[in-house]
Amino acid sequence: MHKLSISDLHILLVEPSDTQSKIIKTLLLAENVQTVDVVKNVEQAKASITAHGADMVVSTMYLSDGSGLDILKFIKDNEANASIPFMLVSSENSISKLDEFKQAGVAAILPKPFEPIHLARGLNASLQLLNTDEINLNLFDPQDVRVLLVDDSRLARNHIRRVLEGMGLTKLMEAENGAHALTLLKDNDFDLVVTDYNMPEMDGRELSEFIRFNPATTHIPIIMVTSESSTSPHMANIQQTGVNALCDKPFESDEVKALLVRLLDSDI
Numbered sequence: 001m002h003k004l005s006i007s008d009l010h011i012l013l014v015e016p017s018d019t020q021s022k023i024i025k026t027l028l029l030a031e032n033v034q035t036v037d038v039v040k041n042v043e044q045a046k047a048s049i050t051a052h053g054a055d056m057v058v059s060t061m062y063l064s065d066g067s068g069l070d071i072l073k074f075i076k077d078n079e080a081n082a083s084i085p086f087m088l089v090s091s092e093n094s095i096s097k098l099d100e101f102k103q104a105g106v107a108a109i110l111p112k113p114f115e116p117i118h119l120a121r122g123l124n125a126s127l128q129l130l131n132t133d134e135i136n137l138n139l140f141d142p143q144d145v146r147v148l149l150v151d152d153s154r155l156a157r158n159h160i161r162r163v164l165e166g167m168g169l170t171k172l173m174e175a176e177n178g179a180h181a182l183t184l185l186k187d188n189d190f191d192l193v194v195t196d197y198n199m200p201e202m203d204g205r206e207l208s209e210f211i212r213f214n215p216a217t218t219h220i221p222i223i224m225v226t227s228e229s230s231t232s233p234h235m236a237n238i239q240q241t242g243v244n245a246l247c248d249k250p251f252e253s254d255e256v257k258a259l260l261v262r263l264l265d266s267d268i
Contacts, residue, residue, distance in 0.1 A: 004055065004127060004130050005127070006032050006033055006127065008034075009034075009035070009056055009126075009127075010035045010037070010053075010054055011028060011033055011036045011037070011055065011058055012036075012037050012045065012048055012049065012054040012057045013025060013028070013037065013038045013039070013059075014044075014045045014057065014058070014059035014063065015038065015040070015059070015060050016040045016041065016060070016063055021038050023113075027116060028058070028119070030116065031119060037052070037054075040063075041063045041064050041065045042063050042065045042066040042067070042070045042071055043065055045057070045074075046071070049071075049074070049075065049084070053081070054084055055084070055130065056084060056085045056086075056107075056123075056126050056130075057075065057084055057085070057086045057087070058086075058089060059087070059089065060089055060090060060112070061089075061092050061097070062090075068088055068090070068101070069100055069101060069104065071086070072086045072101060072105070073104055073155065076104060076105050076155045076158060076159065083130070085107035085126035085130065087106070087107055087109075087122045087126060088101050088109045088110065089110045089111075089114065090111070090112055091113075102156075102227040102249040102250060103153040103156045103227065104153070104156065105155050105156060105158065105159030105250070105251075106250050107122070107126045107129055107250055108121065108125045109250070125250065128252060128253040129162075129163065129166075129252075132163065132253045133166075134167055134168035135167040135169070135257055135261065136261075137264055138265050139265050140191065140265075142170075143168055143169070143171070144171065145191050145192060145264065146173075146189060146191045146192070147164060147171060147172045147173070147191070147192045147193075147194060148172075148173055148174075148175065148181060148188075148190045148192070148193045148194070148195075149161060149164075149172055149173070149174045149194050149195075150174075150175045150176075150178065150181045150193065150194070150195035150196060150207065151174075151225070152176050152177050152196065152198075152199040152200060153196070154176075156225075156249070157174050157176075159251060161174070163251055163253050163256060164256075166253065167253070167256075167257060167260070173188065173190075176199075177199040177200055177201045177202055178201065178202025178206055178207035178210075179202045180201075181193075181202075182202070182210060185211070185214075190217075190220055191220065191221075191264065192220065192221050192222075192223070192260075192263070192264065193211060193221070193222045193223070194222075194223045195207055195208065195222065195223070195224055195225065196224075196225055196226065197225070197226040198227075204224050204226070208224065208241040208243050209242070211242070212241060212242030213242075221263040221264065222242065222243045223243075223244065223256075223263070224245070224246050225247045225248075225249055225251060226246065226249065244263055245263065247259060
């Protein structure tokens with residue numbers, strides 16, 4: 001399978017400001033991106049993606065007819081386009097607004113204005129999603145790894161599922177919260193649990209405590225995926241519940257691959 005490089009990328013840039021679009025396009029070209037199409041709003045972006053596709057979408061948050069979140073949800077809700085990485089460029093610092101993008105499966109969030117190093121990291125994170133290889137494990141065949149994926153956001157589950165399936169992990173069951181996960185844990189065997197932290201009814205911390213203190217499930221490795229800072233009060237003591245690893249949203253494939261090798265190729 002041919003792996004894409006930065007020079008192969010066909011990028012759709014969504015930016016209403018002519019000045020900003022020229023600046024961002026110039027920075028993309030400086031990173032060796034060869035093809036950049038520019039549109040100004042949500043409807044133009046949807047039309048371009050539908051007609052021509054894209055390897056990646058780079059968008060600002062606020063647009064005349066909606067927001068970048070509308071474009072991200074349009075991408076993720078359409079199976080034909082769902083694998084397209086989306087990079088947000090925004091000066092917004094509201095945690096709740098940025099969290100919506102993280103929950104929906106954004107590949108990278110860049111501050112505005114951003115430095116070339118931020119752009120390079122975002123492009124590389126997107127390439128990781130596009131170029132994911134099957135993971136090599138000594139103790140498991142990846143296709144035999146039974147995964148329970150727990151997240152109240154359908155878009156977030158879809159994004160994480162695609163990342164894991166790209167690594168060859170295809171035996172996945174999904175739960176929309178911790179309470180739903182418990183019913184699946186009682187009736188099925190799993191080799192790995194990947195869970196969100198913030199969920200209704202039963203959150204990731206409560207679910208992790210149940211898994212770790214139940215003799216039938218205590219052996220299962222747990223990866224907790226969260227959009228909260230690892231230094232936040234909620235996260236400071238989360239590993240005391242028996243969580244084996246914390247993983248940030250956006251869910252980056254190289255980081256996840258390293259975690260899976262560590263957790264599944266060792267005795268926990």
